[in-house]
Amino acid sequence: MKTSINFIPIDYDYFDFNGKNCIKIVGRTDGNKQVCVLDEFEPYFWAVFKEGTSDKRIREIQEKINKIKIETEFRTSIIEKTEICDKKYLGHEVKAIKIFVTNFKDCHPVADHLDYEEIIARREYDISMMTRYIIEKNFTPLVFKKITGEILNNSQEFGGIDNVLETDLAIKLEKLENLEKQPEFSPKILAFDLETSEFDAEKGEILMISIAGKNIKKVLTWKAKESKNKQDFVECYKNEEDMLESFVKIINKENPDILTGYFSDGFDMPFLKARAEKLGVKLSLGIDGSKPAFTRGKITSSSIFGRVHVDLFRFIDTVFSQYLQSETLGLDSVARELLGEGKKEHEFKKSEKIKEHEWKDFFEYNLQDSVLTYKLAEKLWPDMLELSRIIQEPVWDITRSGMSQLVEDYILHNLKNFNEITEKRPVHNEIEERRTKGKYEGAFVFQPIPGIYENVVMFDFTSMYSSVIVTYNLSKSTFLGNTQIKGNKNFKEANEADLGEEGKAYFSTKPGFFPIMLKEMVEKRKKYKSEYKKNENNLTKARSNAYKLIANAAYGYQGFFGARYYCREAAAATAALAKKSILETIEKIKKEGYQVIYSDTDSIAFLQEKKSKKEILELLGKINKNLPGIMELELEDFYKRGIWVTKRDGEFGAKKKYALIDEKNKMKIRGFETVRRDWCDLARELQSKVLELLLKEGTPDKALELVKKTIKDLKERKIKREQISIRTQLKKPLSEYKSITPHVIAAQKMKEQGFPLDIGMNLEYFIAETREKKALVREKVKLMDEKGEYNIKHYLEHQIIPAVENIFQVFNIDVKELAQDSKQMKLF
């Protein structure tokens, strides 16, 4: 029976049937029915012919290709058909042959087979099946389409797959049409969280599992008995197996579109898998009863068919963290910032030592983790939705992709508008080759003169590097070479970039697909930003942010060695032309009679002096009138005061370190220890207050009093331990450290205490007094729960004084002397 429905695709997967590739997409109708759409997939790749290959020769080769047959123990693949097409490859017009192969997995072997000197490139065998399918069918994730097809009911069509599906409907796709008006859609989200007896799944058990959603809050456990004073949300089971089975049942009954956890790729899912296997429980979480699948990579990812498993931490880590103030990305701090509530406090103990009332606290703690994760997922949903629609990749993928992957996916899905054959992914030795080329010259940073300045104006270029790429058409396909070829028409009007010692780079003036795509991104970002300002809502904000994200990553993408469209020259030229532009702008501002005091990459700070704001804006307009292409300078802000300090050693001004205060007394602090996570709070808070007092008052008196008081408190041991804790991240495995720093010692101590060391974890320690005189800092390291007193000398000389010394030097005040004076006072 045929039917037509409005359908929104959510989760994508594929399977093989009779040696062919088939696609299964799970989504919802506008009436919220769950549907699985099944479709066949026609895999193909391209072979590109050398320029000038005769039609006759092309047909000869086509005949030979048609006869290729690949036999493996699993299936036989043949060339289903071939087509000769006019295409573009890296912007050039080419003849190419489109080769359809029975099974996607055999594209690469067939491509390896094509050994003809006329074939200069074999392409697109390395594009994932899902990406290819979405491109071919224009079946964009999370966009409603009108689909028509045959309802499958106990059919043998796809090997009887519809029989095991728990969906309301299974349809064999026949027609796909766009919908003008998009129905509303919000997915059903469920969050879960495990508590275990050990961090290691080999040794530990799952003590409890919490589940939270719109209408559900539960903790499943086998560590409590049914009783009258049991908490309502707790469900008791007789053992771990029963609990796991019930977890599976509840997930299937609730039937969420999205199952989310916090760090669940790294912890909860692998743990669940390990325990389920050990206990012989089938983890049938998929809508067809399938187990979660695990893909290996640097970080293992886990997927469940029919539900999108989202590890919120990964999305926040790569995409959302830039919008957060929080210094760490743990559930507690992220939830506090976005939701205004944090995790429950809890002291972890070994199971046998937990008393009954402590179990109750533990259950509440466990539930709260899921509740927070659920609320965060709801809050971040617009951002995941918009990013998925813009990149045109499923939510599962975009929540796990790095920046370069997001940019690349955007390109892949948009190349069809340019009739372009996609460049291949670099292979291992190509990556090595790219990496050995080393760095190129980057941005310009102005050497500031230390001092406190009044009335500072800050200009900056809007999306500078993106604007440069678009304006000068910098990309792999528009790169012409490093030397000018005489008489070549392309070069006559080429864009030139001076790369210094590396010579010059030339780029075509005929717009390439990469700069064109980037221009569209910048324009759309502008459009949705103004739309958001007119009518503030989460979706336009998320859309604007998503475009901004991709546009900002475009420059890094071209310089990234793993990119398909890697072009070191384009990246180097972007930095070089940006540098040229900012230097010229600085000169222009100077010529107009202003004193420029600082500049970093895309911003310029100068003194307003006696000029009015109107005159400053006129200056801005004048500069903008003469800027090429889409380059644009804008007013960042007016500041009533700003401070720049010297470097620790030497008399020169420190770059990337300054503090400003605007007319509303709002501070902007950059680079100072205040904003550095690896300094103790005492030093950071003191410095922050000192900067604020100085910038508000313009005189050092009040700030100096504060420093004196802090030194006094420190010496009198009045400082609380949390104020002097030093937090440093563990960036690699302990064995890889060449130099044994204090934080390595802290890590070793934690390991000895039985804490698992994870890369990226924060280590917390303090510097303690020692009985004997120890030369090295690392010999004084103690963990926060160790006994001992803080080392007054260390905190004075290595935290407090360094944090404020350079600031007071601007006023010719020697803080070191001051500290010594008070030391002598105490001695007498």
Next chain:
DNA sequence: GTCTAGTCTTTACC
């Protein structure tokens, strides 16, 4: 053993 330049390391800026 002590001094110092250089290296390693983390974190920031844009």
Next chain:
DNA sequence: ACGGGTAAAGACTAGAC
């Protein structure tokens, strides 16, 4: 392996004396 380069700064470390 899973954007880029520029920069500050602390602590360790190797080499010179």
